[in-house]
Amino acid sequence: MREKKPALIITFPSTAAAMEAESFCQEQGLPGRIIPVPREITAGCGLAWRAPPEAEAALTGALGAAGLAWSDARVLEV
Amino acid sequence: MIYLDNAATTLHKPPQVMDAVVRAMTAMGNAARGAHGGALEASRTVYNTRVKLARLFGCPRPDHVIFTANSTEALNIAISGLIRPGDHVVTTDCEHNSVLRPLYRLEERGAVLDIAPADRLGRVACEDLEALLRPDTRAVVCTHASNLTGNVLDIARIGEMARRRGALFIVDASQTAGALPIDMEAMGVDVLCFTGHKGLMGPQGTGGLCVRPGVEIEPWKVGGSGVHSYDRRQPREYPTRLEAGTLNGHGIAGLSAALDFLQEVGVEAIEAKECALMDRFYQAVSAMDGVTVYGDFSQARRSAIVALNIRDYDSAAVSDELSETYGIATRPGAHCAPRMHRALGTTDRGAVRFSFSWFNTQDEVDEAIRAVGQLAEE
Numbered sequence: 001m002r003e004k005k006p007a008l009i010i011t012f013p014s015t016a017a018a019m020e021a022e023s024f025c026q027e028q029g030l031p032g033r034i035i036p037v038p039r040e041i042t043a044g045c046g047l048a049w050r051a052p053p054e055a056e057a058a059l060t061g062a063l064g065a066a067g068l069a070w071s072d073a074r075v076l077e078v
Numbered sequence: 079m080i081y082l083d084n085a086a087t088t089l090h091k092p093p094q095v096m097d098a099v100v101r102a103m104t105a106m107g108n109a110a111r112g113a114h115g116g117a118l119e120a121s122r123t124v125y126n127t128r129v130k131l132a133r134l135f136g137c138p139r140p141d142h143v144i145f146t147a148n149s150t151e152a153l154n155i156a157i158s159g160l161i162r163p164g165d166h167v168v169t170t171d172c173e174h175n176s177v178l179r180p181l182y183r184l185e186e187r188g189a190v191l192d193i194a195p196a197d198r199l200g201r202v203a204c205e206d207l208e209a210l211l212r213p214d215t216r217a218v219v220c221t222h223a224s225n226l227t228g229n230v231l232d233i234a235r236i237g238e239m240a241r242r243r244g245a246l247f248i249v250d251a252s253q254t255a256g257a258l259p260i261d262m263e264a265m266g267v268d269v270l271c272f273t274g275h276k277g278l279m280g281p282q283g284t285g286g287l288c289v290r291p292g293v294e295i296e297p298w299k300v301g302g303s304g305v306h307s308y309d310r311r312q313p314r315e316y317p318t319r320l321e322a323g324t325l326n327g328h329g330i331a332g333l334s335a336a337l338d339f340l341q342e343v344g345v346e347a348i349e350a351k352e353c354a355l356m357d358r359f360y361q362a363v364s365a366m367d368g369v370t371v372y373g374d375f376s377q378a379r380r381s382a383i384v385a386l387n388i389r390d391y392d393s394a395a396v397s398d399e400l401s402e403t404y405g406i407a408t409r410p411g412a413h414c415a416p417r418m419h420r421a422l423g424t425t426d427r428g429a430v431r432f433s434f435s436w437f438n439t440q441d442e443v444d445e446a447i448r449a450v451g452q453l454a455e456e
Contacts, residue, residue: 015109015318020141034121
């Protein structure tokens with residue numbers, strides 16, 4: 001397994017919201033990619049956005065300004 | 079074969095629709111089920127198709143575009159998820175059984191149903207519909223265009239009436255999605271139900287409903303959602319709330335390609351061509367002795383359908399003759415529109431429905447005119 005590193009994990013209320021966020025982040029040149037939601041957040045099987053921790057303010061700020069929905073944003077060792 | 083049964087399904091699809099389905103079947107995993115490349119390819123395709131549909135129909139939010147297998151499923155979800163026993167509902171004689179049967183079933187469970195009548199031309203007067211509205215009317219459910227006559231209902235006006243009375247407005251756009259302009263916001267539509275395989279020119283097994291934000295539809299189907307797996311209840315968020323189970327991702331990929339084609343050609347251009355073909359056919363056959371055409375052709379805007387009968391012949395026999403002798407595909411019988419046939423006085427033999435698409439030609443129409451003319455002379 002890969003070595004765990006701190007990462008910003010943003011979760012979403014639905015897959016549609018995750019896809020909307022992915023599309024937005026790619027358009028805006030914001031860092032990160034879609035991953036399966038880590039177990040630390042939920043044992044479910046949804047999608048999350050993984051990005052460098054230092055991108056938290058930029059990402060959440062941009063998502064918020066665009067009116068896009070997300071459920072949770074936190075830094076985890078994943 | 080000359081295919082003039084496009085109101086049942088458009089047989090001729092843009093080639094890129096087939097290409098997209100084949101590509102999807104070789105590359106796509108299951109949407110919203112995992113984050114590997116194939117699953118994400120599916121999730122992205124599904125989401126992008128929501129965006130295109132929201133844009134096409136004026137739905138404010140892509141995540142309020144819900145996929146179903148067809149219009150019937152969409153209408154069942156909307157009707158059973160919004161109307162409860164004891165509620166008052168208004169519909170029209172123009173409806174397909176995909177509206178009528180869910181409403182009849184609700185009526186058996188205690189809902190109160192009123193139906194606005196159609197006249198001999200298959201027209202429903204907005205005033206008649208408005209007179210049925212009550213302060214406690216929960217919803218108006220009506221088609222955008224009759225699948226039998228092609229008559230269009232003034233849904234912007236009906237939507238305004240419904241909104242003024244505080245009633246929800248559910249529209250069956252099976253015959254018009256992709257063929258006529260639709261703007262949910264401007265027309266006051268709360269739930270727009272559509273199919274993917276008719277005017278949208280996508281694969282069968284695709285369809286859906288667009289829900290105005292704030293309209294809360296209770297799901298009749300619950301199950302796998304790809305998210306919140308340990309919750310006992312279906313997630314409340316749209317579209318997941320109404321999409322239990324694996325989506326028809328391959329079909330949706332085809333629908334997405336069809337929407338690109340529609341965007342490229344333009345709904346207005348499609349409407350103009352289809353209606354020109356319909357008008358050419360109508361002008362010729364309506365002047366023939368022994369041919370009875372149904373519907374209101376004085377309408378400025380209508381669905382590209384001409385329903386007719388020849389002399390006192392059974393519509394099934396005429397349709398079979400058209401197919402066997404002339405190679406022309408039409409649809410006879412009742413068209414799942416029992417109340418409209420009663421209004422037209424055609425329950426004894428149905429009618430032969432000719433319906434036109436973007437891919438039909440004037441030569442095909444002229445061949446159909448020639449065939450009807452010969453049968454009318456016999």
